[in-house]
Amino acid sequence: MSAIVDGIDSTIGYADDRLSSAGFLKRNLKKVFPDHWSFMLGEIALYSFIILLISGVYLTLFFKPSMTEVVYNGSYTILKGVKMSEAFASTLNISFDVRGGLLMRQIHHWAALFFIASISVHMCRVFFTGAFRKPRELNWVVGTLLLITGILEGFAGYSLPDDLLSGTGLRIAEGIVQATPILGTYVSFLLFGGPFPGNDFIARLYTVHVLLVPGLILALITAHLMMVWYQKHTQFPGPGRTEKNVVGYPLMPVYMAKAGGFFFVVFGITTLLSALVTINPVWMYGPYVPDQVTAGSQPDFYIGWLDGAVRLMPNWEINLWHHYTLSLNIMIPAMIIPGLLFTGIALFPWLESWVTGDKRVHHILDRPRNAPTRTALGVGTIAFYGMLWLSGGNDIIATTFTIPFNTITWVLRFAIFIVPPLAFIVTRRFCVSLQRRDHDKLLHGRETGRILRHPSGEFTEIHASISDAERAVIMSKQDIIPIASPLASDAHGVRNPAGVIGRVRAGLSRFYYGPNIALPTAAELEAAATHLEHEAHSAVPVIEREARLEVTGGGGVLRDPGPDGQSGHNH
Amino acid sequence: MTEHHSTDVDHGHADGLPEHKLRRTDVFPRAEKRAVRQVAAMFGLSAIAGIGTIAAFFAFPADRLITVPALGQMSAQNVVVGGLMGVSILLIGLGAIHWARKLMPDHELVQERHDLDSTYADRKAAIDEFWSGAEASGFINRKIIRRSLLGAMALFPLPIIVLFKDLGPMPGTSLRHTIWKAGEQIVTDPQERPIRPEDIPVGGLVNAMPVSLRKLQDKQGNSNEGVKSVIVLVRMRPDEIVAQQGKNWDYQGIVAYSKVCTHLGCPISLYEHRTHHLLCPCHQSTFDLADAGKVVFGPAARRMPQLPITVDADGYLVAAADFAEPVGPSFWELG
Ligand code: HEM
Ligand code: FES
Numbered sequence: 001m002s003a004i005v006d007g008i009d010s011t012i013g014y015a016d017d018r019l020s021s022a023g024f025l026k027r028n029l030k031k032v033f034p035d036h037w038s039f040m041l042g043e044i045a046l047y048s049f050i051i052l053l054i055s056g057v058y059l060t061l062f063f064k065p066s067m068t069e070v071v072y073n074g075s076y077t078i079l080k081g082v083k084m085s086e087a088f089a090s091t092l093n094i095s096f097d098v099r100g101g102l103l104m105r106q107i108h109h110w111a112a113l114f115f116i117a118s119i120s121v122h123m124c125r126v127f128f129t130g131a132f133r134k135p136r137e138l139n140w141v142v143g144t145l146l147l148i149t150g151i152l153e154g155f156a157g158y159s160l161p162d163d164l165l166s167g168t169g170l171r172i173a174e175g176i177v178q179a180t181p182i183l184g185t186y187v188s189f190l191l192f193g194g195p196f197p198g199n200d201f202i203a204r205l206y207t208v209h210v211l212l213v214p215g216l217i218l219a220l221i222t223a224h225l226m227m228v229w230y231q232k233h234t235q236f237p238g239p240g241r242t243e244k245n246v247v248g249y250p251l252m253p254v255y256m257a258k259a260g261g262f263f264f265v266v267f268g269i270t271t272l273l274s275a276l277v278t279i280n281p282v283w284m285y286g287p288y289v290p291d292q293v294t295a296g297s298q299p300d301f302y303i304g305w306l307d308g309a310v311r312l313m314p315n316w317e318i319n320l321w322h323h324y325t326l327s328l329n330i331m332i333p334a335m336i337i338p339g340l341l342f343t344g345i346a347l348f349p350w351l352e353s354w355v356t357g358d359k360r361v362h363h364i365l366d367r368p369r370n371a372p373t374r375t376a377l378g379v380g381t382i383a384f385y386g387m388l389w390l391s392g393g394n395d396i397i398a399t400t401f402t403i404p405f406n407t408i409t410w411v412l413r414f415a416i417f418i419v420p421p422l423a424f425i426v427t428r429r430f431c432v433s434l435q436r437r438d439h440d441k442l443l444h445g446r447e448t449g450r451i452l453r454h455p456s457g458e459f460t461e462i463h464a465s466i467s468d469a470e471r472a473v474i475m476s477k478q479d480i481i482p483i484a485s486p487l488a489s490d491a492h493g494v495r496n497p498a499g500v501i502g503r504v505r506a507g508l509s510r511f512y513y514g515p516n517i518a519l520p521t522a523a524e525l526e527a528a529a530t531h532l533e534h535e536a537h538s539a540v541p542v543i544e545r546e547a548r549l550e551v552t553g554g555g556g557v558l559r560d561p562g563p564d565g566q567s568g569h570n571h
Numbered sequence: 572m573t574e575h576h577s578t579d580v581d582h583g584h585a586d587g588l589p590e591h592k593l594r595r596t597d598v599f600p601r602a603e604k605r606a607v608r609q610v611a612a613m614f615g616l617s618a619i620a621g622i623g624t625i626a627a628f629f630a631f632p633a634d635r636l637i638t639v640p641a642l643g644q645m646s647a648q649n650v651v652v653g654g655l656m657g658v659s660i661l662l663i664g665l666g667a668i669h670w671a672r673k674l675m676p677d678h679e680l681v682q683e684r685h686d687l688d689s690t691y692a693d694r695k696a697a698i699d700e701f702w703s704g705a706e707a708s709g710f711i712n713r714k715i716i717r718r719s720l721l722g723a724m725a726l727f728p729l730p731i732i733v734l735f736k737d738l739g740p741m742p743g744t745s746l747r748h749t750i751w752k753a754g755e756q757i758v759t760d761p762q763e764r765p766i767r768p769e770d771i772p773v774g775g776l777v778n779a780m781p782v783s784l785r786k787l788q789d790k791q792g793n794s795n796e797g798v799k800s801v802i803v804l805v806r807m808r809p810d811e812i813v814a815q816q817g818k819n820w821d822y823q824g825i826v827a828y829s830k831v832c833t834h835l836g837c838p839i840s841l842y843e844h845r846t847h848h849l850l851c852p853c854h855q856s857t858f859d860l861a862d863a864g865k866v867v868f869g870p871a872a873r874r875m876p877q878l879p880i881t882v883d884a885d886g887y888l889v890a891a892a893d894f895a896e897p898v899g900p901s902f903w904e905l906g
Contacts, residue, residue, distance in 0.1 A: 032682040069792065075634045099633045102646055103653040135687050168837060171798075172853060175835030175900035185746065185902045190738040195745055195795045196836070232684055240588035246682045247588065254675050261667025268661025275653025276642060290794045291760060291778065291801040291830065291838045293852055310835070310870060311854040317872030317901060325905040329870045330835065363684060395855065405855045406868055469589055 033255040034235040034248035038129075041122035043259060045146075047266040048115035049221060055108040056210060062098055064090040065160065065206030067199050076283055084162075084287035087202045091161040091282055106274035112157060113279075114270065116150045116302045123147060127348075127378050130366035131234045134359065137349035139227040144346040146220050149213055151302050156209040158280065158300055162202055165280075165297050167288025171196060172310075179330035197290065236365050237476030239469050243363050298393065305385050308392030309333035312412055341381075355508045357483045369438075370477045372431035373512045380424035387416045428515060435517040438474045441466050442520050443528040465532045479518045483509040588679055596673045606673035613666030620659035627651040742904075747897045749781075749800040751878060756782035757827065757888040760801060765887040768806075768823055774844035777804040778830070781890070799898045802878055803830045803840060804888070805860055807847060814863040816895065820879035822888065827878040828864050831899045832856055834871035849875065873901060 016022040033039075066086035072079050074089070076096045094101035123143060126132055132140035155173075159166040174196045177188045193200035232246050241247050249255050285294055299307055309332075316328040344351075352374065353359060368375040390397070394408045445463035452460045466474075485506035489495050496502070520528070595602040628648075635647040688694070710717055758765055760778040763785065771777055779802050788794055809824040820826070828849070830839050837853035847861035856869030864875030876898050879891035897905060 030680070030682075032680050067793070096646075097633050099628055099631075099648055100652055101633070102649045103656075106649070106653075168853065171837065172835040178900055178902045181903055183903075185742045185904060188902075189740060189742050190735065193739040195742075196798055197794060198739075199793045200739075231687065232682075238589070240681070244684055246684060247679050249677075250680055254671050254677070257667045257671035257675060261664040261671065264660050264664025264667065266664075268657050268659075268664055270657075271653055271660055272657030275650050275657055276639070276645075278645070290798040291780070293837050293839075307854075313870045315834075315856075315866055315870050315872040319906065323906045324903055325901045326903075327872065327901045329872050330901075333870075361687070395852070409855070409869075472587075 029252040030250040031229075032232075032246045032248045032250055034233050034246060035258075036236055038125045039233065040262060041118050041125055043262055044118035044266055045115055045122055046221065046225075047263045048111045048118060048270070049217065050263070051111040051267055051270055052108060052115060053214070055104045055111065056214070058104045059094065059108060060210055062090060062094045062101060063087070063160070063206075065203045067162065067197070067202050079283065079286065082287065085202065087160060087162040088282070088287045091163070095283060103271070103274055106277075106279050107270055109158070109279045110270050110274050110277075112154045113300065113302075114266070116147070116154055119143070119147050119150055120302075123345075124378065124382070128366075128368040128375055129234070129236075130362065130371055130374065132349045133362040134349075134353065135231055135361055136227070136234070139224060139231070140349050141346050142220050142224045142227070144342060146217065146224065148342055149217050149220065153209065153213040153217065154300055154302060156205050156213065159205060160202060160209060161280075161282050162288050163282035164285040164288050164292060164294050165282070165299075167197070167290070168293050168297070169299055169303075170201070171290075176330055176334045179327035180335070181324075181326060181331070197288075232363070234363050234365050237367070237473050239472040241364060241472075243361070246363075298396070301389075304392035305388040306334060306338060306392075308388040308390065308394070309337050311394060312388065312391045312409065312416065314413075352512075355505065355512050356480065357509060358480065364476060367473070367476070369431040369434040372428045372435070372515055375431050376424040376428035379427040380420040383423035384416065384420040387412055387419055391416075432515045432517060435477075438477070439517050439520060442471070442474060442525060445528075445532045463532060465529065475519065477519055479516060480513060482506065482513045588681070591678055594673065594677065603674070606669070610666050610670045610674070613662045613669065617659045617662035617666065620655045620662065624652055624655040624659060627655055742902075746899070746902055746905075749893055749898055750783060750787065750796050751781055751800055751890045751893045753890065753892050754883065755890045756883065757802070757804070757880065757890065758782045766804070767886055768825055768882065768888060771804060771806040771825055773806050773808055773824070775806055776840065776842040776844070778802075778840055779804050779827070798836070799829075799831060801830050801838060802827050803842065803849070804880075805842060805844070805847070807844075807861060811847070811861050813859075813861050814865075816863050816874075816877040817879055820877055820891070822880050822882060825880065825888070826860060827880045827888075827890075828858070828860055829876045829878065829894060829898045832871060833866075833873040833875060833898075834869070834900065836900045 012022060012025065064086045068086050069083050070086050070089050072082050072084055072089050072092065074080075074093050074097050076092050079092065091105070094105055096102070126140065126143065155169070159170050159173075174188055174192060177191065178184045180187065189195070191201065191204070192198040193204075233248070235241050235247060238247070249258075285297070286292075298304065310330070313329050313333045316332075318326040318328060320326055366374075391409070391412045394405060394412070397403065397408055398405050445465045448462045448464050450462040452462055454460065483506050486496055486499050486502035489499075596606050597603075631647045631651060633646070633648055636644050637647040637650060639645050639650055689697075705711055756765055757779045758781070760780040763780075763782070765782070766777060766779065780797065781800050784797055784800060787796055804825055804827050806823075806825045809821070812821060812824065812826065815821060815826065830849075831837075832839055832851040832853065834851065834854055834856045837851050839849050839851045839858075841850040841852060842848070842860075843850065847859055848867065849858045849860055849864075851857070851869065851871070854870050856871030857867045858864050858871070858875040859867045860875070864877055866872065866874055873896075876894040876896040878894055880888055881891045883889045
């Protein structure tokens with residue numbers, strides 16, 4: 001044992017002599033990491049990426065990225081004697097003849113789904129808590145780029161096996177490239193080495209999938225984590241937590257054990273899932289042949305919304321001067337919408353701070369209700385995404401519920417304009433009512449569920465003041481005054497040139513902060529505290545039994561859960 | 572390990588942090604012992620499952636199938652090796668987390684954040700350094716050098732881009748033609764049987780292709796021509812045909828249309844013979860084959876190109892010419 005201890009001590013010394021690393025270790029082994037379940041989402045993404053690297057390298061050892069035609073002669077009897085590309089044949093080989101091959105393929109595919117799903121949910125967490133605000137705007141952009149590269153990498157990956165599904169996906173991708181104005185046809189011919197499908201594409205895509213994009217993702221993840229490390233993690237509001245501190249568990253040992261353990265949990269679950277649930281059974285789709293397509297087949301979930309946008313689009317195509325074709329039916333859903341969406345997401349930190357005028361540094365997270373407009377924008381965007389995603393499954397909806405395609409498509413064509421704004425409005429209202437409840441809690445305390453009958457015969461409910469922890473959370477809300485509109489003209493009647501933009505900005509700012517319920521003032525809080533104190537010691541007898549027999553009053557049903565007041569108010 | 576969470580860090584309550592709550596394992600030695608046993612058991616089981624994985628790898632051939640309740644027939648290798656390996660990996664993780672939660676110190680620590688921005692003096696010094704360096708280089712004053720450098724830098728990527736030119740040939744007119752030509756025999760796909768008009772009943776659909784396609788594809792080693800030249804033949808009563816793309820392009824009510832969707836190129840063969848609608852499974856574009864292949868629904872903008880057909884001397888269906896319109900997805904130069 002002591003040999004090991006000595007060994008570790010001298011290793012730290014050895015490294016320090018050469019890298020002067022002891023200072024770094026001293027400072028950072030106790031580095032504090034805040035703890036919250038939602039902080040695990042980014043970890044899942046990171047661990048999935050590591051699993052993708054491991055399983056991906058394994059697959060490269062058996063996969064043959066070649067479109068050369070071969071006759072299949074492996075142990076999957078149904079396809080014996082069928083002509084197919086080497087890529088597809090080697091995927092069958094991995095699935096049926098290499099021990100553990102199918103497992104690795106399925107681990108790779110499940111991990112890909114987890115990777116993109118966890119990035120997306122992680123992004124929602126960061127958005128709704130305002131973690132993207134200064135100083136973390138740049139990391140938000142890196143995160144957005146990770147989502148985009150992840151989607152591209154996933155699409156490249158499931159296009160490699162050259163099965164019927166992936167071939168169909170590539171054909172559609174080629175059609176989209178071809179629809180790009182001016183350059184499209186040329187780019188498509190360069191990518192595919194001639195007309196679709198050519199002989200080269202799988203090999204080219206392979207380099208992109210195993211080298212180019214993973215390298216990019218790795219670089220982005222490195223930058224992402226370095227920034228998180230250096231800027232330190234944000235934390236949720238709570239007692240003792242301020243903008244100037246970090247409260248949590250030390251890297252060594254707690255965080256290391258939890259995070260390290262969590263890697264194995266993610267890996268273990270991915271492996272179990274891959275053992276038990278088949279994913280992408282390419283042998284059932286068969287090899288890609290250009291005159292076949294699998295009806296009702298679906299791309300991976302992260303492509304669904306793009307597919308849905310393409311399906312939803314009316315068939316607008318413009319002929320320019322009888323010489324050129326502008327395929328709006330493809331450009332709008334496949335280029336313009338994703339382009340605008342991702343640009344909007346990437347720039348959101350700057351857009352928001354321009355509108356709000358908030359240039360302060362934030363390390364304490366917002367509660368989503370305290371930024372009603374932001375939260376509503378997020379929910380509206382998710383609703384928009386959801387509509388596109390539904391549209392991507394319109395054939396499944398049609399066959400499951402026997403509704404005609406036309407009906408679904410037309411309903412969704414309207415819904416895409418109606419549902420997101422509705423979601424926006426409802427969410428904003430909901431946030432405000434949550435704010436109002438917080439406000440009431442501060443002033444009137446928590447409802448105990450105990451009913452008081454006054455000598456006058458009137459009933460009231462006893463309120464108790466809320467816990468310090470809850471108060472700290474509620475009081476974390478920051479009330480901000482919207483930006484004032486600049487004067488249209490100065491005292492001498494000269495027009496203010498900055499006035500128009502300024503007024504637009506002021507209008508947006510008012511809109512953004514509009515439905516805010518301000519925190520009570522110090523005086524109000526003081527008065528409330530005294531009042532609650534008084535009520536708690538009220539001399540009026542509490543009517544226990546009678547109240548239990550449901551007393552109807554003031555429109556509501558009053559109920560006394562009993563003296564402990566614990567189970568109250570959840571009827 | 573000794574207790575490390577000593578005084579310098581454990582100032583919980585003083586900072587307004589919620590009071591630290593003791594865990595059962597902090598209070599009861601029995602609970603602590605139990606937690607230790609649990610963690611060790613998980614690690615131990617993980618090792619056993621790991622060895623089991625290796626054994627299962629050798630025990631099951633790659634192609635043995637087993638029936639798993641509720642999941643159906645599956646590869647035995649995959650289920651057993653994967654299952655054991657998954658359990659083995661998972662238990663390491665669960666053990667470590669259990670260890671951290673039950674036995675490692677659970678006092679929250681407080682650390683100061685340092686401001687990210689440097690002092691004003693440092694920032695100013697950095698800016699000054701930059702400008703004095705820029706000044707010293709002459710980049711600012713020596714206009715000629717600056718401009719010529721910027722010009723060279725702007726050009727620098729161009730040769731590299733041009734080097735990618737030989738990735739592929741130029742499109743030329745290849746998107747406008749297929750291998751169909753007058754007299755090219757129409758054969759069934761995939762059986763490659765010649766077709767007589769009588770072979771197709773009214774309401775029927777036949778997938779078909781040019782007779783020379785297979786040979787050409789084998790020679791070229793790709794399916795570039797097949798992607799464009801596959802067609803469907805459908806027969807309707809001549810009076811059902813509302814319009815065609817050319818006069819008498821049908822043969823006795825048999826019409827031939829490309830089966831490559833004009834939207835994004837999926838091959839189509841879902842045909843509804845009562846309505847004469849051809850439905851694309853990819854994005855549901857629908858074409859009316861009785862009415863010159865026009866788009867009746869969906870995102871496709873162009874009608875389905877029609878192939879003029881006739882019969883040869885032996886009475887087999889042949890093409891009368893190539894398509895008059897480009898087949899497949901639109902492109903910029905289409906016009
Ligand atoms: C974020 C990273 C990655 C994602 C999202 C991803 C995704 C995918 C997906 C969805 C597939 C299809 C699997 C299937 O057949 O069902 C695939 C295939 C493949 N991937 Fe990845 N991958 C990633 C990284 C890598 C890396 C780093 C490598 C290698 C160094 C790699 C090597 C391969 C190979 C060789 C195949 C084809 C094998 C086959 O499909 O059987 N991947 N990838
Ligand atoms: S490819 Fe046929 S509808 Fe899109």
